[in-house]
Amino acid sequence: MKISRRGFLAFSSTLLGSFLLGNQAEAIEGKYATIIDLTKCDGCKGEIMPRCVKACREYNRDRFPEPKKPIPPYWPRKSYEDWSDKRDKIDTLTPYNWIFVQKINIDGQEVNIPRRCMHCDNPPCVRECPFGALTKGPEGNSVINDKLCFGGAKCRDVCPWHIPQRQAGVGIYLDILPKYAGGGVMYKCDLCKDRIKKGEEPACVIACRERLGDKAVFMFGRRKEVFDMAYSRAKAEGLYIYGNTQNGGTSTSYLSKIPFETIEKVINGKKDRFQMPVKIENKIESTFNPIGKIVLVSGFLSMIGASIGAVLSKKSSKKEREDEK
Amino acid sequence: MKNKIKRHSLIEIIEHWIIAFSGIVLLFTGLGCLPLYKRYYITEIPGFGWTADFYNVTIVHYVASVVFVSAVIFHIFYHGLRRDFALLPKRGDISKSIKVIGAMIGLGKEPPSEKYLPEQRIAYVGIGFIIILLTVTGIIKVLKNLEWIVLSPLAESINTLIHTLSGFIFIFAFIIHVGTVLLFRSNWPLLKSMLTGYIDEEYVKHRHSLWYEEIKKN
Numbered sequence A: 001m002k003i004s005r006r007g008f009l010a011f012s013s014t015l016l017g018s019f020l021l022g023n024q025a026e027a028i029e030g031k032y033a034t035i036i037d038l039t040k041c042d043g044c045k046g047e048i049m050p051r052c053v054k055a056c057r058e059y060n061r062d063r064f065p066e067p068k069k070p071i072p073p074y075w076p077r078k079s080y081e082d083w084s085d086k087r088d089k090i091d092t093l094t095p096y097n098w099i100f101v102q103k104i105n106i107d108g109q110e111v112n113i114p115r116r117c118m119h120c121d122n123p124p125c126v127r128e129c130p131f132g133a134l135t136k137g138p139e140g141n142s143v144i145n146d147k148l149c150f151g152g153a154k155c156r157d158v159c160p161w162h163i164p165q166r167q168a169g170v171g172i173y174l175d176i177l178p179k180y181a182g183g184g185v186m187y188k189c190d191l192c193k194d195r196i197k198k199g200e201e202p203a204c205v206i207a208c209r210e211r212l213g214d215k216a217v218f219m220f221g222r223r224k225e226v227f228d229m230a231y232s233r234a235k236a237e238g239l240y241i242y243g244n245t246q247n248g249g250t251s252t253s254y255l256s257k258i259p260f261e262t263i264e265k266v267i268n269g270k271k272d273r274f275q276m277p278v279k280i281e282n283k284i285e286s287t288f289n290p291i292g293k294i295v296l297v298s299g300f301l302s303m304i305g306a307s308i309g310a311v312l313s314k315k316s317s318k319k320e321r322e323d324e325k
Numbered sequence B: 001m002k003n004k005i006k007r008h009s010l011i012e013i014i015e016h017w018i019i020a021f022s023g024i025v026l027l028f029t030g031l032g033c034l035p036l037y038k039r040y041y042i043t044e045i046p047g048f049g050w051t052a053d054f055y056n057v058t059i060v061h062y063v064a065s066v067v068f069v070s071a072v073i074f075h076i077f078y079h080g081l082r083r084d085f086a087l088l089p090k091r092g093d094i095s096k097s098i099k100v101i102g103a104m105i106g107l108g109k110e111p112p113s114e115k116y117l118p119e120q121r122i123a124y125v126g127i128g129f130i131i132i133l134l135t136v137t138g139i140i141k142v143l144k145n146l147e148w149i150v151l152s153p154l155a156e157s158i159n160t161l162i163h164t165l166s167g168f169i170f171i172f173a174f175i176i177h178v179g180t181v182l183l184f185r186s187n188w189p190l191l192k193s194m195l196t197g198y199i200d201e202e203y204v205k206h207r208h209s210l211w212y213e214e215i216k217k218n
Helices: A005-019 A025-029 A051-059 A124-128 A154-158 A193-197 A203-215 A223-237 A260-270 A283-324 B010-033 B054-082 B093-104 B118-146 B153-183 B185-196 B201-207 B209-217
Strands: A032-037 A100-106 A109-115 A134-136 A142-144 A165-167 A185-187 A218-222 A240-242 A252-256 B004-006 B198-200
Touching (some): A032 A223, A051 A203, A142 A185, A154 B054, A223 A240, A223 A252, A240 A260, A252 A260, B010 B054, B093 B185, B118 B153, B185 B198, B198 B201
Parallel strands (some): A032 A252
Antiparallel strands (some): A032 A218, A100 A109, A165 A185, A240 A252, B004 B198
């Protein structure tokens, strides 16, 4: 097959177009956002399992890991992360439980906090995954590709909330260097990626509304509308917001009557695996990006310097040759 | 004193060593961007504690890339515009390279060479290609982190994978490059010329006879 020059250009620009989504606000931040209203969550009192947790587990059941046993340890270490015998655990995040309700007590008052991935605007997990296994969808969700994930758990390390959870004994690493590199596959909430792609709500959001109706904890929708609602409610009812500025902004905003500084302190006192720090800087934006700009500027200056240098040295060597003659 | 012939200009020597040293830093921190150092106890070696934090490792990677990217771009534009193409491969270089490598390990006689050995010309293009891949995908990563461009999920995966995989190839290329210089005595004068810019006339006469003839002609 022969491709003409024009045909090739047209083909490559279409290809480039489908790769670059442009840099409009929506492409950066994503289409959707969620409010998690802590003033309404009672942790599904009286039920065996909170509805959001139950719905998540049911909807994502087929995506849960089925590790091959025996699982090789992470050589030269003797450990490995295996949750497959603790599938019933619902009071924390595991590869089999992508949302949980964190219970704390503040001055005798019970506070229930549904915890899952915050879906950051500039997610460190996505930006730093060395295998490109994490990506940010146009819907605003950070998604783990379980076929590419090596299970190094870097995403969990760089996540300010340490959300992704690892299961050993599954994934691509078993086909490459199972003993020496890789550790399984990471799992976390991706806002029910196939549902939101179709414009539907995540399973947890629907399940909560089935129980609480108009007073549902979750509100999922177009990002701008959701945030407008969060801000206006915060103002009108004197509520505090969490998630709108943390780590440079996320697409989740918690609403609470109690200041998040107090919540942070109480969770911190419990030494829970999942903390809720109020001050979180996005280090990609604050530290990497300024150096990134220097890379671009110095590269450009170097190009100019090299071009001038080349022209000057050519001239001088030409002159030398002429002088010799 | 033996006669010396100028082989590298000062600019070439500086370029080589800047790319070499920043490249080594990039290799070490690039490997450290993979979740390996903690697992293999590297982070527990005194002086390497900082590698336990991916943010530290990435900052050093970024800083080294300022130097590396500038040097690579300088190299391409400076020598491209000056038309210094002696290091680009010529027809028949592959078969000649096999003979050169054979001669290094004592098999057969080395064919006469120009200023650069045919095997060096091929290695240059090979390592140059990997460096360009790393530089381009690295710059795309910088732009994506700045959110000046927004990649589709597929493009982001592909770009990241190319950067990581070509990084591994770069490690192998680096080991082969340093190994062939250090392991074969016949290559030692080349290391000296990369440090001083000059090489013994005897060596040129013997190993780069085609270049020697050219010098003598002028």
